[in-house]
Amino acid sequence: MDKRYAALIQDDRVHGSLYTDAAVFADEMDRIFRRGWVFIGHDSEIPRPGDWVTRQVGLEPVIMVRDRTDAIHVLANRCAHRGNRLCWREAGHGNGFQCIYHGWTFALDGSLRAVSHKAGFERDRADMPLDRAAQVDRYRGFVFANMSGDAGTLHDHLGAGGRDLIDRLCDLSPTGNIRLSAGWIGHRVESNWKMWPESDSDGYHLDFVHASMLRAQPDNYYHDTVIGGEQANVSRAVDHGGGHVELDLRPSYARELAWLGVGRDRVSAYCEAMVARYGQERAERLLWDGPPHGFIFPNLFLGEVNVARIDPIDVGAMVHAHTVIQLEGVDDALNRRLLRQSEAALGPASFIVPDDAIIAERMQLGFQGLRPPSNGDARGGWIDLSRGRSREQREPDGKRVGHISDEVTNRAFWQHYRQVMESRA
């Protein structure tokens, strides 16, 4: 049990040094990213045996690959011999991996297949596979990995709340399947990675940070769901437990398909296919509610039709990488609409996230020079997260909910973070 974090993370405030202390960052890479479950990608990105993509887990480069048995592996992108990086492109396809340093070849499951000049090879090939994530599991195509193997099951990590978020996204497809086939756009931000689970689930900042987007896009659905005054707005901030959080916009959508920005007449074939799959009542519910706006601890953002992952770079830099869902079983025009919608919302040139990035970078600058209170710096440097604490409520299933503008989600992230950082010491 690491007691240091209790002094930095209180129920209603956290200390700014958590964003700037390199020792904290090193702890996170081990306790959260290596010894916990992290989102890697989606199985639709590697549809055929031999397909692979490169990713990172914390700072460690990995390859997500599908083998001939359709099993998915998360392998270290590092030759088991001398550590040379095996794959340096974003994606590829092949029968295995060959290191160009000394020609060692590895199978799709990471086992060592052949060594050049084998007379001098002094080990057993079976003892020299690529390092790999000890646990890899999928939920509705979303691939997660745990490098250390002692993080319990993915089912337990996601919990009912995390699974429900993913279900509500995938159920928007009339086949129940989505594809992440549109490529990833990386947005580099000079901020600590933790500002993104916070910002992506903050329902309090829209009218200020995104004032320009709201003025330029008067028909944007955020007008109904996140703006509109504290009394009028009935959207909710939700703590699902396990660090998974949501801005539940469903109660305040003014009409069906608002999240898609069209009426039923424009997407009638889609609506009919949804009814055929789910029945009238459930389809109408899904088409009204739309995709979730949630964050799955520690690195997966489900931002309506967007899927984003947080890649830390160092204590003061990270990449917010996103793609857009493509629905199976719909016409191309609908998927093109989703692409265009995503380009407007996320990415370095979009109408929304660049303004969040500025806030994150300015916060990062604001925290420079802070030292933890335990080091004798009692000047402050605290981040206040008390908003709405006395009006949040616990539902029968254990969820905590509050007003959309309340810091329920931020408190939920930090409480889970503290528990992980203390218990995995």
Next chain:
Amino acid sequence: MSAANLPEAVRREIEAFLYLEARLADESQYDAWEKLVTDDMHYWVPKGTADYDPNERLSYINDNRARLATRIRQLMTGVRHAQTPPSPMRRIVSNIEVLAADDVAGTYTVASNFVLYELAVQSGATLRIWPGRVTHRLRRVEGELRMSQKIVELVTASVAQPNLAFLI
């Protein structure tokens, strides 16, 4: 009329258009810049080289005329924090090649290289360097050159980009 025997005066006119377009973008003169585009403008900053279908894969920017109008409307609100204040910028435009010309129709395809220097004053005031290649499609509208397409292929397009909230 082909690109090879383009009259010198037209070549000069095309160059002048590129320099004007670059200067208005550098100086964040959004209104004046927007007057240079046609009603069917396509503004595309692909992820990587411009050899894929933007209807199947994401791009940094893939604006039709309406989306571009929204982009400019947002910049002109004065509260587009990612460009408040606007970045001081200067770009060097060079290696101009007229790739195709139809002087009767008044349409020209022009490629050029650029290096843009941006001071990101909105946060850390770092100097950012944006090298790339632009392909313009120009069209004569009521005698004046206008652009109907601008494709910007960044040298760095395959890796994560910092905020790109200005007109590139």
